[in-house]
Amino acid sequence: MYNSGWCWFQDPRAIVHNGKLLVGGVAGNGRGDAAVGVYDLERDALLGRTTLHDQFDHDDHNSPVFYARPDGSVLSVYARHSTENIHYYRISNSDDYLSWGDEKTKTYDDSVTYMNLFALNDGKLYNFYRGVDWNPTMVVSSDHGKTWGEETHFIQNEVEGRHRPYARYTSNGTDTIGISFTDAHPRDYGTSIYYAEFRDGNFYQVDGTFIKNLAKDGPLKPSEAEKIFTGGGGGFRSVELSAQNSAWTSAVEIDSQGHPHIAYSLYLSNDDQRYRIASWNGEKWIDREVAHAGSRLYEREASYTGLITLDPADPQRVVISTDVDPTNGEALGGKHQIFTAQVTSADETASIDWQRLSFDDHRHNIRPMVVNDGEHKLVLWSRGQYNTYTDYYLDTVGLDLKAAIH
Template sequence: MKTKGYFLSIICLVLYIAAHGQDAIQTNTLTEEGAWCWFADPRAISYENRNGTINATYVGYIDIHGHIKATQINHLTNTTNEVLIRSWFQPDDHNNPTFLVLPDERVMVFYSRHTDERCFYYRISQKPGDITTLGREVRLETDHNTTYPSPFILSDDPNHIYLCWRGLGWHPTIARLTLPDKNDVVEFDRGPYQIVQSQKGKGGVRPYTKYMSNGKDKIYLAYTTTHPDNQAVNYIYFNYVDIHTFGLKDIKGETLATIGSGTLHEVDATPAYKNRYPDAVVEDAPFRNWLWEISVQDKDKPVIAMVRISEDKKKHDYYYARWNGREWQKTYLSHAGGHFHQTPDIEKCYSGGMAIDKTDPAIIYGSVPVSGKHGNVYELKKFTVDPEGKLSSSKQLTFDSPKNNIRPFAIAHTKDDLRLTWMHGDYYDWIVSSSRPKGYPTEIHTTMSIPTNNINLTKEKALQQNPGKISVEHSENIRLAKSKQFSIVMTLSIDHDAYYGKIIETNAFVYGLEKSERPKPYLEIKNNTYKSSNVLGTADIWKTKNRGTGGQWYPPTKLDTFQLVITYEKSLLKTYINGLIDQNIEITGLSLSEVMLGRYHGTIDDIQIYKRALSQDEIKASRK
């Protein structure tokens, strides 16, 4: 049954189209705090299995508080959940999570810090297709820095994970991993190997790479010589990796090198290199070229979304490059303005962004400046290129937006509806620091309908109190009629000088905070302890620190007042911190009849108890 929220979104879409025409797209807010870079992908996926038990979309992002998060839209149950994947992380938009569906249909989430830590992190859902059940955080050690994880599983080798990233020597890197064992541990079993070497002997070289697989036996990569800030002529190259031989090949299948052999293929931004390897170079025009996405849906005609940036970095132009069997054909799409953000003296090569449609690679979505009622604002446009390589249409999709729409991403799926996501809002820097403490305060918007449940915060409410200040010396017991499903909603604070203790103790469980420099919540149930993967705190201290990626782990900023919610229904005990799912524990036989407050130093501004499990929509509504 469709929800009230669904119908409201349809009504809004009808009104929007009436005002702006048939090209206007539905715009919904997926989250009010979230951002991403465009080199760690897939930042969002849809997955539908053959037997019809899973049909969901997962969208990942990071906020300015260092919280890595994801939204799951379950298209079967018409519900939405937002999950806290990792709190208190480096607050940097390069650190958005990426997703991989494993052969057993569980969802694996990868993330890493930006350049300054020798490891990846990952978590795996404990149930197929359901990231609300993420297991413990696991650290995958490397001997070099890691950024932009891009994972794949290929049908010719379904027993391994292929992971690509920027790693060895700041260059494109690949490794083969084992599938998770019974403890969800994966290991490197081939590699890591650097894929190419760019401009050997020159310092500060950082190729930027986009990856995509054919799902079977090849991983394609397009990459630049270096960052476009570093040199006025920045080539774009296109190769692929044959997973059977680890051969690096050009688009015509000629072997350039064997990855891991000890001899790297050396690329350079010179006419001599192009003359020697003409089928490895996509773009050698004299610009600060950068790339946004690649598509190999048509394996004979790969597509690249790229941008040409002038030497002074003030003029950005979007291009569409398609291999026609003989050469890379480029099509001019649009002037893209200059850098989109609010800080004029940094990252002048940051365009609004482009995305390739996942069902039709002849369609590109681009963020371009448009004059509207709010001034010059970046809006989304749809560009279509015909089979002859000519721009056949250009249509505006968003209109009169109050703030910029940037870094679009189209989600691959099996249906005809458009699943487009993008960032919306102001943007000051890719990292939070004392230089620009606002960082990247953007929302994530989408064309997808966002289901909402009916909200009734009075239904089956059993208790509401305002205990105020409490302590281990002043406690309070609450007795209730026994209930086999329940919700406990608390707004509370913990004394920063005594940031630990049993927050709430009941006849069914204890919820507490460990005494540690990096305190994590825990649940004690039936003589078992379940520890959260997340620190109860933020990375807001970065607002006071120097800008940079030096590997620091600053102490977590303790929360002042926050909301804690604990629900139980159908053998699932869930905890929520400020509206985000933290822990999800499957356990039978719980019932609530007694609640004890006052095992820690702090205050409880409000406590509400329900004889049912509140939905996440209701929990978020209760915070407003």
């Protein structure tokens, strides 16, 4: 998909539905349209790219996300980067997903960004986003996205001042939402990594220990969740630095045994960041470093890495983007490349055999994601020039991960 970028705090940015791959993105230049590209996997053919919303600020935080509705249609939801209090949504009305119904809106009291859609077996569709007080917030639809209820404050900041916990979400596909989140932005605070599960209106620790009821007791606070990694805890140093030893959540998935796996980055310096994975084995968390992440993407966002992600159907299948050798940290020549490996809970950086997937030495290859519907296992990423989150020239590319692995 040409001219499209995405951030990593909204999902799913791509889905496979009825044999077709749908990919969302926002153009990083020109009119900045929010768009969807469609690829027919059965025919091995690109069907096209269509605009969902013209002039959508060329900001990669605004990328559309998708939900496959029971009637075969697809819902797309998208929002600007906290510049207005609206989320937009449209429902497809064609089998090739290139034609969409009228755009509708849901209005909130606070500005919003970062849409995340998850359906559970209670018949409800959940949208998790940043909203109330710049905090993670939730809104629910009981008709598969045609209408939406009232917003609910979901996670509450505890760092003194106005801060924004960053959250990544996943689901076991039936009754549980897994949440990996931070205290704040890593530039502003030496952030830790936390985990909790949300089920039947309650928050729980991973072992099932009850924490609180959302409706009765209010939003979850970091101090009430499980702390997976302890960050430096220090404050703001500079717009060109992150706080010391600050972590940032990148991906979270739940495996077939119901065990969560959290992938995140750790800031050591502008030129030295690390990728880590924390895995629950049924008895305890196993947290370890798995790769060198290399340098920041640009100077104003010191904790922006190429990112680490996990296969949602097999979280031990890991994909990363780095501009250094993942094992020893030696420079690769200045551009980020895509690597994959099978990573067990016993592995650490020195023991992992990384396989390189991209070989473009002239353009960045960043922000990978894995789409796995059981039949297809695809890895997608952004390739091109990345200057800032509002100035980029990126295309979405990908490959069949099953075929690529050796």
